[in-house]
Structure formats: C-alpha cells, structure tokens
Amino acid sequence: MSDLALLYEHPAWFVPLFDALKRRGIVYQALTPAGAFDPADPHPPAPLILNRIAMSAFLREAEHPIFWAQALIAQWERRGARVLNGTAALAVDTSKARQLALIASLGLAVPATRVVHRPRDVPAAAEAIGFPLVVKANIGGAGAGIARFDSLEAVRAAAADGTLPTSIDGVLLVQEYVPARDGLVTRIETLDRAYLYAIDIAGAGQFDLCPADACAVPGRAITMRAAEPAPALRAAAEAIAKAAALDLGGVEVMIDDRDGVPRFYDINALSNFVARPLEVLGWDPHERLVDRLEGWMAEAG
Known part of the structure; x- marks a missing residue:
C-alpha cells in the first residue's frame, strides 16, 4: 500500500498534479470511481487520500459517482484514513444552499436567495426576491443548471411547462441577479485553509465560468487574469475555507x-x-500542493 491515494473522475484535469508527484518521486495510487466497494472492508487504500470528485461529474456521466463517493469516503474515514476534502467538505460542496448558509453565518454578504424543493414553489419565491433573478440547481458544477428570468410571467411559464433548471437532488435556489462590477467575479483559492492565489474572471454575465479548462465554449469570451484581492477578502476566504473544512478549495x-x-x-x-x-x-500551484501533500503524508504516517 502506498502512502497516498487520489480519488478522481475527470480524465484530464489532474494530469499536471500526477506529473508533479512523479517529478518528486512520490508513489501514489490513482483511483477512479468504478466497480463496487465492500462497506465492511477495514482497509482504506492509503493513510492519506485526496478526494477530487467534482460536482460537475454528473455532466460527464449520467451514472455519476457523487453520492456513491460520499459513502465510500465516509467508510475510509471511519477506518482511520485521513481524507483531504472528506465528508465534512463534501457536505458543503454538494449543496449551494448549505454554502450560502455557512457564508452568511460568518457575517459575510450573499445574494438574496430562497431555497425550494418543488417547482411549483418557485414563482412565489421569485416574487419575494424580485427581478432580474436566476434559478440555480443546488448541485451544479461548471455553471450547469442556471437560468436567468426577467419577469414573473416567464418564471410561471417555465414552472408550468417543466423547463426550469433541475438539480440531481431536486433542490433549487431562487436568487437575485447581482450585477458584478466591471463584469468580474473573483475566485480565491486556498490550500490548508490559507490563501494560495486569486484570479479575476471576466464574462460574469455568463454562468459557465470554471477556470480549470477555461470553459472553452465556442462563441463565449471568458478571460482570466491573476488578481490581488484586498486583505479583507483574503481573510474572508480563509474563514470560509476553515468553516467548510476545505483542505483545498x-x-x-x-x-x-x-x-x-x-x-x-x-x-x-x-x-x-x-x-x-x-x-x-x-507560477505553478501544483508544486505548492505537492509540498503540502508531503507534509500531510508525514502527519498521516
């Protein structure tokens, strides 16, 4: 058994990480969510496991592994493995509603939102929010499952004809459309609850803003550049990462x-x-990640 295992499903995103591990001579197991697991098996695959199951997995495979992986990771943790971004982080990652509640509990501002589980409740929630607004899937990934509405009539029509966004858990968010200053959103990355880097993403009027593959959809101009957020924003991101149990995120x-x-x-x-x-x-943040993985491996051993 190696000291490190990585659980992942995207076929290309983690090649740079695998390459960085190989350059350091770190032996690891690359695990994909296929086959079956024995819930009575007392042996996790490694003392340290990095969970890389994306919420966008359902976009790539109808028989997605999101909920299966939750059960598997919980078993590994019970059997003594240290799972990076384990069950606590997954509980937050798999629910935008939980995310907003967590952020708001820290005293930080969020878009006005209502959470529903029945399409017929969306129009009333929309009236409470006002227009324009967006309806979001509670489990999305890569901006999937988001639609903008500019009138109550449009919301009612979508609810009536079944064309509202859907979520794999059946939960929807009705949320005010926030006009982003200069059309920018900022993604702040953290490692071990500390600031790592940030990027500004231009194209905030669109929703598929995933930076991993630049969401290279023909005809959609999305650009990214390095950013230096204000200290208060860095501190807020670190507080969120700590509250959400993010080892990496x-x-x-x-x-x-x-x-x-x-x-x-x-x-x-x-x-x-x-x-x-x-x-x-x-610079390449994968090198910083491998540095920290070496430290986590020493702690787990």
Missing part, C-alpha cells in the same frame, strides 16, 4: 455594482487550479 465573490458590497456566492471543494497557470499566474 476555492471561494467565489463578486462586487455588487449597486452598492459596492462583496457578495460571496460559491464554495468549490474541488479545486483543480486555473488552466495554463504559468501564463495566468506566472
């Missing part, structure tokens, strides 16, 4: 152009780093 925030208030709206326990980091950041 990103927090997204936008400045509300109406009043200048930073509004935090998303927590990403899966942090696969920005595409082309040397171009965007000038």
